[in-house]
Amino acid sequence: MGLKQNLHSFKMKNKDKKWLPxxxxxxxxxxxxxxxxxxxxxxxxxxxxxxxxNTVIIALVPCLIxxxxxxxxxxxxxxxxxESANGFLGASFWTLDNLLxxxxxxxxxxxxxxxxxxxxxxxxxxxxxxxxxxxxxVTGMLVPLIVPVDIPLWMLAVAVIFGVVxxxxxxxxxxxxxxxxxxxxxxxxxxxxxxxxxxxxxxxHGAVERDQMIAAGQNxxxxxxxxxxxxxxxxxxxxxxxxxxxxxxxxxxxxxTSKFLIIIGALFLIFTKIGSWRIIFSTLVGALAxxxxxxxxxxxxxxxxTSKFYGLMSVPFWQHLIIGSILFGxxxxxxxxxxxSQTNKGKWIYGFLIGFISIMIRVFNPAYPEGVFLAILLMNxxxxxIDHYVVQGNxxxxxxxxxxxxx
Amino acid sequence: xxxxxxxDAALLKDPFADNNPITIQVLGICSALAITAELEAxxxxxxxxxxxxGVGNVVISLIRNIIPSKIRIIVQLVVVATLVIIxxxxxxxxxxxxxxxxxxxxxxxxxxxxxxxxxxxxxxxNGPWRSFLDGIGxxxxxxxxxxxxxxxxxxxxxxxxxxxxVLGDPIAKTGLxxxxxxxxxxxxxxxxxxxxxGIIIWIQRSRNKALIED
Numbered sequence: 290m291g292l293k294q295n296l297h298s299f300k301m302k303n304k305d306k307k308w309l310p311x312x313x314x315x316x317x318x319x320x321x322x323x324x325x326x327x328x329x330x331x332x333x334x335x336x337x338x339x340x341x342x343n344t345v346i347i348a349l350v351p352c353l354i355x356x357x358x359x360x361x362x363x364x365x366x367x368x369x370x371x372e373s374a375n376g377f378l379g380a381s382f383w384t385l386d387n388l389l390x391x392x393x394x395x396x397x398x399x400x401x402x403x404x405x406x407x408x409x410x411x412x413x414x415x416x417x418x419x420x421x422x423x424x425x426x427v428t429g430m431l432v433p434l435i436v437p438v439d440i441p442l443w444m445l446a447v448a449v450i451f452g453v454v455x456x457x458x459x460x461x462x463x464x465x466x467x468x469x470x471x472x473x474x475x476x477x478x479x480x481x482x483x484x485x486x487x488x489x490x491x492x493x494h495g496a497v498e499r500d501q502m503i504a505a506g507q508n509x510x511x512x513x514x515x516x517x518x519x520x521x522x523x524x525x526x527x528x529x530x531x532x533x534x535x536x537x538x539x540x541x542x543x544x545x546t547s548k549f550l551i552i553i554g555a556l557f558l559i560f561t562k563i564g565s566w567r568i569i570f571s572t573l574v575g576a577l578a579x580x581x582x583x584x585x586x587x588x589x590x591x592x593x594x595t596s597k598f599y600g601l602m603s604v605p606f607w608q609h610l611i612i613g614s615i616l617f618g619x620x621x622x623x624x625x626x627x628x629x630s631q632t633n634k635g636k637w638i639y640g641f642l643i644g645f646i647s648i649m650i651r652v653f654n655p656a657y658p659e660g661v662f663l664a665i666l667l668m669n670x671x672x673x674x675i676d677h678y679v680v681q682g683n684x685x686x687x688x689x690x691x692x693x694x695x696x
Numbered sequence: 697x698x699x700x701x702x703x704d705a706a707l708l709k710d711p712f713a714d715n716n717p718i719t720i721q722v723l724g725i726c727s728a729l730a731i732t733a734e735l736e737a738x739x740x741x742x743x744x745x746x747x748x749x750g751v752g753n754v755v756i757s758l759i760r761n762i763i764p765s766k767i768r769i770i771v772q773l774v775v776v777a778t779l780v781i782i783x784x785x786x787x788x789x790x791x792x793x794x795x796x797x798x799x800x801x802x803x804x805x806x807x808x809x810x811x812x813x814x815x816x817x818x819x820x821x822n823g824p825w826r827s828f829l830d831g832i833g834x835x836x837x838x839x840x841x842x843x844x845x846x847x848x849x850x851x852x853x854x855x856x857x858x859x860x861x862v863l864g865d866p867i868a869k870t871g872l873x874x875x876x877x878x879x880x881x882x883x884x885x886x887x888x889x890x891x892x893x894g895i896i897i898w899i900q901r902s903r904n905k906a907l908i909e910d
Contacts (some may be wrong), residue, residue, distance in 0.1 A: 441876055481882035
């Protein structure tokens, strides 16, 4: 009790100091403050903002751990030092070597994401004179999972500052933002530094470095690892099996490859009622619908094999769900309660359009094979409009009913 | 400012900051977004607008009493169009490359809301000298924002200023590029110009709380 009491009296002594919110944030993180109500509470729900955030983070941890191992696995696989692992429990996947090199590349991303993001939050809390909001806890975890392993750390830091300030703080902080901050960060990186966000080098740790060494005249074999979407977009054949895609033994952004773990995370979020099953489900339905339309177009022979869209259009519609990050986007991004639609009917429309547009961008713009984040950002902007019409529709229906009664 | 009375001086100074045409009146945004990817283009655009506004305001002010009010917009358009064509021809004659970069945007000075706005709101009701000061003041206010935006977009987007590589050579990896710095391609896209203008508006209003609307 001694330390806590000391901290409390320290807080009381510095009541009107500007930096107090920064101190409070750390204080409440460690202890329950003394000012809690002891009797006569009115609200008994335990799922406050912090609890909600923590639940999402728990759902993300498996993806992060898998991402760490996968970073190492893809590295050694591209070097040709290990055999490809067959299946989720393959012998060459869960190895110490993979863990070490994966941790050395992925953990710095996590540290930079949290360090820079929380620093921005603290600065804004001090300037505005309000308490630090927990909003960054989930964003900070999502960001390292949706970038390529070899993204330079300073770029990530710049993007995080941009995303948190322009995507969130200018609108008034957590709960007021229009766009999902994690996706804002990814969009910034994508448009600012496209060479680090796409192509066949950035997805495997060490490939870019190896390229520079070759360019400098060293006699080495080039390393590469194109994502499956990129391969399809180039009309090439993919040599990963369906199970590899499902388990996640493929190159891609750090945390989005393992569909198996994302599905487990999704079930966890749905079970704890944190994530909206309506949004997740309708996003997948939308994606399947668009995939079916494209399959239909190929079937009818309206598009030839020489067309630049052929590769992605002829992907069997259900496979769209296990390649690329549509599943990750649907489960962790689209369901963000702040930026999604609030009404139940709105959630169906919002989710469906995300899935629909994701696949559309994926196929029609080979330069942006990963259209999911753009689709979600677009629908974030439209979510309030969807809600408005849903509510208006409700009002209209009730007015009609009321009139009938009067007559 | 000894030669100017206090009221006249205000005409010059106000649009510079507290009544800035871009950040306060939010006019002329289109050109501020379109041509600010390079500092040189921003400067040329600013000078062109300065010329059109200064001369245009005087001309309108001189003929303000003989313009029938029903067709005043058309008369204003004729004046702007004439001046813009002069600017366009001069640029084509003496700075052909630049006039190609600016392209349609020189012609589109005609539609720049600031110019028509000042004609309507000021030149039609004030004498030539005061109209001239007002035109110059607003054009400078416009120019300041354009040049700030152009400065940051060119510096961060291309690593150059006025075409001169200030941050080193990105291909030979000298200067900042040697330690891994890279140009921010987003800066060259128009949305980023909007964000930069937004940041300027944000800074300006947080320094002067009187400017904040409800």
